């Protein structure tokens with residue numbers, strides 16, 4: 001059993017939307033296919049992965065050094081004999097050969113994307129949905145059969161007035177979501193408050209709305225927003241300041257007793273640990289949003305979950321960024337609190353399996369081997385072209 005080849009292609013997910021920090025006019029992501037020599041249903045098993053929005057495609061890094069480390073490794077060293085399968089942990093170790101600690105820049109995205117495809121292949125070889133495999137191996141067989149998801153959107157873009165923002169949010173509620181998220185921080189505070197109030201008219205209550213500043217604010221602005229947001233009783237206030245400014249986050253906690261969220265731009269278990277040690281985050285109400293596709297994949301994610309456990313954090317406080325099916329599987333199989341969803345943006349990568357409706361805020365997973373990409377036809381068309389083309 002061996003990995004025969006790993007392919008990457010960088011595809012566009014460009015759109016006119018913007019958050020408080022970046023626009024997405026040139027956004028790309030990597031799609032990866034891990035081709036194995038294992039035959040199922042008469043065809044080689046191919047594992048697929050992609051990186052979530054926000055960090056651009058990583059093909060150059062992959063080709064420069066990561067892919068060869070797998071294809072040049074002794075295939076025997078990458079096998080999990082206990083399960084007669086590929087060993088994602090050994091593959092991860094091979095990927096990280098001669099990489100120094102620290103510096104979790106973009107290589108964590110390259111490795112995370114390859115790791116996603118490896119787990120897809122492993123679950124396909126085992127003939128199970130990934131969430132089932134995870135529950136069987138790591139949670140005594142107990143998987144969640146549905147996952148709470150919220151609809152992320154509410155971006156800024158040219159010509160988007162309050163009524164368009166309201167229409168967008170209404171359409172998420174119509175599709176079964178009970179919490180929605182919108183961007184803040186690209187407009188002055190007064191205008192953002194008017195946008196929030198427009199959305200509240202549609203969603204009804206602050207507990208059904210989260211806001212995301214994408215790391216834009218300095219401490220003073222973060223606190224000014226906190227004071228202004230308080231009366232709305234929002235679901236959460238996300239990434240107020242720079243993702244690595246733990247002192248800012250800790251100071252914000254002194255001014256905002258309602259739920260805060262952050263962590264989508266922390267790319268290792270060491271960074272996650274620093275946030276929980278020094279960021280003033282509260283295990284009884286705050287949320288962390290680590291995204292495996294940006295942070296060295298599921299092998300590293302398990303270390304992050306262990307760090308959380310050691311620091312007294314339940315895995316139910318994790319609601320990953322990225323709106324992808326890999327995190328959906330991790331949420332169901334390893335008992336996270338939920339997952340982000342992009343019902344409309346970042347297509348065909350956003351959203352979940354075709355034909356599975358969100359009901360009262362929860363979504364189920366397709367009962368097919370792997371991550372479930374084959375059940376999302378527009379996404380699978382892109383993947384298949386890479387893997388089988």
Ligand SMILES: O=C([O-])CC(=O)C(=O)O
Nearest residue numbers: 019054152212214321322
């Ligand atoms: O706009 C983005 O970069 C995505 C993001 O922060 C989120 O989904 O929370």
Ligand SMILES: [Mg+2]
Nearest residue numbers: 212238239264
């Ligand atoms: Mg965010």
